[in-house]
Amino acid sequence: MTDGPFRLLSWTPGQTMVLERNPYYYRRGLPYLDRLTFDFGVDPSVGVLRVEAGQADLVGDGIPAADYLQLRSSPQWSADVATRPAIGVYLLALNTRVAPFNNLKVRQAVEMAINKRHLLQLLNGRGVVANGILPTTLPGFDGRDIPDLYPYDPAKARALLRAAGFPHGFSTTLGLGSELAGGDAIGTEVQADLRAVGIRVTLKPLPSEATAIANMPMTTYTWFMDYPDPADFVDGFTSCSAAVVGGSNPAFLCDHALDAAANAARPLPLGPARVAAYRRIDLEVMRDAAYVPLYYPLFTFFHSSRLRGYYVNLAWFPADYTTLSLAP
C-alpha cells in the first residue's frame, strides 16, 4: 500500500530492498524507472568499484577519502561525482551532567583543543568549519556564521584545564557513531587533539542511533534539517525537555534562559528579526560550550554516467528517486 511513486516488492532486512513502479501514482508518467534495488551494508569503497564496473548506478554519502580524490581527478569519472552542501551539522556533545564535563572550563578547553581545519583537511575539504550549531545554509542565514568564540588554541586549553583542577588532564570515552561518514577522521582527530592537551580518549564505536541513548561522557552527534527553520536545530539540541536519555539533546544541556529565548523566538515571523534572534541563541548555546560544532558537511554522491534526473532533497538526507532515469 502506498501513494508514493514506488511500492515495495521485496525486502530482506540488512541486505536488499526492491521497489517497483507504482502504476497508480498520481503524477502521470512518473516514475521513469520500473524497478529500484537497494543493496545495504555495502562497503563504500566496494560501492564505488561497483559503479565503476557498471554493476550499480549510485553510491550514497560516505565515499572514502582515497576514492573521492581519485574520482574527482579522474577524467573518466569526475563528471559523475555530485556534491551539495548539506543543511546539517556534525558536532561533539559533552555530557553536562557527568564530571568532568559538568565543569564549564573543561568544556571550553575541549572547544579550544579541537583543530577543525585539520579535521576538514582529513575530509578532503568536504565541509565548512562550524562555529555554532546552526548551519549557515539555513534559509535566511546567507552563508554567514556566528563569531568563533573558541579559536583553536591548545595552550589556552591546557591553561583552562589547569584552572579547572585537571593539571594532568583526565581519561574519558568518546561514543563514535560507527556508520557516520567521516567517523574515522573525527575519532582520530579528536583523540589526537585532546591527547595534546592532556585528555586521554578511548573511542567506543556505537551504532549512530545509539549515541543518543548510550549516555556517554562525550559523543559524536549529527543533525540534518527536517524542515527549513532554525527551530528544528535549537529545540532539539537545547531544550530541557529533550535532555533525557534517548532524547535529541545528548549534551543534556538544560539552561532555562535558553529555553525562554527559544520560546520567544519560535513564534517570530520569517525574516531578519527571526534570523537575528536565532543567531543570538546560537551564541548563547556556544557560551554554554556543551556542543563542540565541528563542521557543516558537504554531501558527495557518485553515480553511473547513464543516470539522469538525479536530485537530492535539501531537507534530511535521501535523494528523490521519482525523476531518476537511465540513458540508453
Add this chain to the structure above:
Amino acid sequence: MAVDVPAFEPEAAIGMRPSHPAWRRLRKDPLALAGATLGLVIVAASALAPVLAPHNPDQLFTNGLTASGMPLGPSAAFPLGTDQYGRDELSRLLYGGQTSLAVAVSSAAFATAIGLLLGLVGGYLGGAWDNAIGRLTDVVMSFPLTLFAIATVLIFHPTVGSLIAVISLITWTYAARLIRAEVLVLRQADFVQAARALGATDGRILLRHLAPHVLPTAIVRFALSVAQSLLLESSLSFLGAGIQPPTPDWGLMVAQSEPYYATDPLLVFLPGAAILLTCLAFTYLGEGLRSALDPRGGEATV
C-alpha cells in the same frame, strides 16, 4: 628398554661456548644467520624507537597532508611520507613494531612456558595427569584459533595485556605436545631410571634431569612461536579486535590504510612488509636453531 640419549650438555641450552658444535652448525646456516640478523635489526629498531623516530607517532601534522587532504610521499621532514591522518609513517612503523613485538614476544614466552610445564608434567607423570592435560590440549587445539581469539578479546576489552593472555592461552598447545612427546621417550632413559633408583623425587627428576634436555626444543618452539603470535596479533588488530587506535601497530596500520591501496600503496605495503619480514626472520632463526641443536641432523617436526 633403554633409548640412546646423548649425554646432558648444559651448554647446549644456556650460554653456548663459541666452540660448541651447535653454535658451529648455526654459523654455517646462511638462512638462520640471515634470520637472526634481520630479527635483531627489527627488534633493535623497535626498541630504540624513542631515539630513532623523527616525530611523535600520534601527532597529526597540518603540513602532513596535501591541500586536498592526501597523504604525503617521502620527504626530508617525513622520510617515509605520512599516513592518511598526516602522521609520520616512519615513526608509526617504529613504534608499531614496539607494540606488535611486545605482544608477540610476551605471548610466545608465556605460551612456551605453559607448554613446557604441562608437557613435562603430563609426559613424566603419565596416567590421569597425562590424560587430563592431553584432553585439554585437544580441546584448545580444536577451537578455530582466530575466531576464538576474536570472541575472547571482545569479551575482555582489547588491551595489550588481554591480547597477550588470549594469544598465549591458545598457542601453548604446540609446545606442550612437542615437550610431552620428548619427555615420554626421555623418562625411559637410563639416566632417569638411575636417578629414580637412587631415590630422587619426581620434582628433582623433572627439574634437574628432564627440563634441561627439553629446553632446546622449548627455545626452538619459542622462536617459531614469536612468528606465529605476531601473525595472530596482526590479524586480530587488522580485524579491529586487537590493538586499538591511536596506538601504532602493524596490523592496525594495514587495516587503516587499506582504502589507500590504489592511491598510496606504500601505506599498506610498509607495515605489511614489516610483518612479513619479522615472521620470516623468526621462522628461519627457529628452523636454524632446530637443526643446529639436534645432534642427529634434525628430522624432527616442530
